[in-house]
Amino acid sequence: xxxxxPERASEPHGDWRPQLVALDxxxxxxxxxxxxxxxxxxxxxxxxxxxxxVLDAGSHVVLASGRSPHGMTRIADMLALHRDPxxxxxxxxxxxxxxxRYPPVEVxxxxxxxxxxxxxxxxxEHPKALVAVEERAVGGYRVNRHFPEGELSGEMIxxxxxxxxxxxxxxxxxxxxxxxxxxFVELAARxxxxxxxxxxxxxxxxxxxxxxxxxxxxxxxxxSELGVDRAxxxxxxxxxxxxxxxxxxxxxxxxxxxxxxxxxxADAVTVPVHEDGAAVxxxxxxxx
Numbered sequence: 001x002x003x004x005x006p007e008r009a010s011e012p013h014g015d016w017r018p019q020l021v022a023l024d025x026x027x028x029x030x031x032x033x034x035x036x037x038x039x040x041x042x043x044x045x046x047x048x049x050x051x052x053x054v055l056d057a058g059s060h061v062v063l064a065s066g067r068s069p070h071g072m073t074r075i076a077d078m079l080a081l082h083r084d085p086x087x088x089x090x091x092x093x094x095x096x097x098x099x100x101r102y103p104p105v106e107v108x109x110x111x112x113x114x115x116x117x118x119x120x121x122x123x124x125e126h127p128k129a130l131v132a133v134e135e136r137a138v139g140g141y142r143v144n145r146h147f148p149e150g151e152l153s154g155e156m157i158x159x160x161x162x163x164x165x166x167x168x169x170x171x172x173x174x175x176x177x178x179x180x181x182x183x184f185v186e187l188a189a190r191x192x193x194x195x196x197x198x199x200x201x202x203x204x205x206x207x208x209x210x211x212x213x214x215x216x217x218x219x220x221x222x223x224s225e226l227g228v229d230r231a232x233x234x235x236x237x238x239x240x241x242x243x244x245x246x247x248x249x250x251x252x253x254x255x256x257x258x259x260x261x262x263x264x265x266a267d268a269v270t271v272p273v274h275e276d277g278a279a280v281x282x283x284x285x286x287x288x
Contacts, residue, residue: 017285018054018234018251018285019059019228020226020233020234021059021060021062022063022064022092022215022233022234022236022245023051023063024065025075028278030075030273031273031274041074044276046276048079050279050288051079052079052080053282060226060228061081062089062092062219062222063075063081064091064092064219064237065093065095066199066207066241069094070153072091073105088102089101092215092218094134095199095241096111096209096217097112097209098170110170111170111209112168113168113170113210115133115165115172115196116165116166117194117195118191118208119165119208121193122174122187122193126176126179129175130145130175131143131144131164131165131172131175132152133169133173134170138154138157139154140155142158143156143158144164152173170210173205175203181200181203181204183204184200184204184205184206185200188200193208195211196209196210197210197212199239201240214244215237215242215245216248219248219249220248234251234252235248236253236270236278236282237258238258240261242254243261246265247265252268253268255272255273256271257273257274268281
């Protein structure tokens with residue numbers, strides 16, 4: 001059955017203003033997509049100020065990312081999202097598989113799955129691929145080999161693949177620096193990857209997650225907790241892992257550098273991340 005989407009807010013009109021703003025991080029808040037000139041984790045002042053205006057208006061801001069929890073809390077700190085000591089933030093991590101409150105970090109919901117069959121299927125085709133799962137206890141990842149610098153946050157603990165996928169996990173990353181994103185799109189479609197959902201990133205980067213889990217499913221849980229309807233949600237993102245979120249939200253906005261399938265899922269497209277597209281979109285609803 002086709003999903004029933006909420007009433008869309010494709011253009012600013014009337015008195016509609018989002019009560020919940022869901023923001024992707026990499027390629028939406030952080031400028032890393034087209035060649036990096038600034039330090040990696042730098043929030044532009046114009047973006048920081050726009051987010052603060054959302055909070056000033058009494059709307060909620062929820063970070064929704066493929067990152068693991070430890071890679072998201074510092075972004076929340078940089079944006080100064082936590083204002084009320086009696087009210088902790090909601091964060092949607094690991095592409096919706098992990099929902100947490102912060103500060104301090106408290107995982108309130110986690111979806112896990114048996115990743116072994118899918119990982120084995122991909123490694124048969126890409127035997128030199130890198131594999132990683134979150135190791136929350138140390139704020140890092142268990143990996144079969146080290147990932148390129150800057151691609152994973154936190155400590156990397158070298159571990160055999162069999163051990164990495166020995167127990168249910170919330171998310172698996174598979175990366176092949178020698179392949180392309182198109183290679184992985186074709187591979188994932190051909191394999192089917194039964195028992196999982198998957199997302200291909202900007203490069204040959206494959207995120208595996210439990211079936212039915214996405215940023216949209218995570219945000220639905222958070223919106224219900226906050227008493228906000230999805231029709232009153234604005235979501236901004238740039239990657240294939242944002243597609244469900246953009247379709248779910250009352251207004252879904254793709255960043256200007258997003259690939260066509262992401263742009264097609266959105267109600268509108270803002271300017272690219274290097275032109276602070278997130279701030280441009282937020283300023284339409286929360287002007288300075």
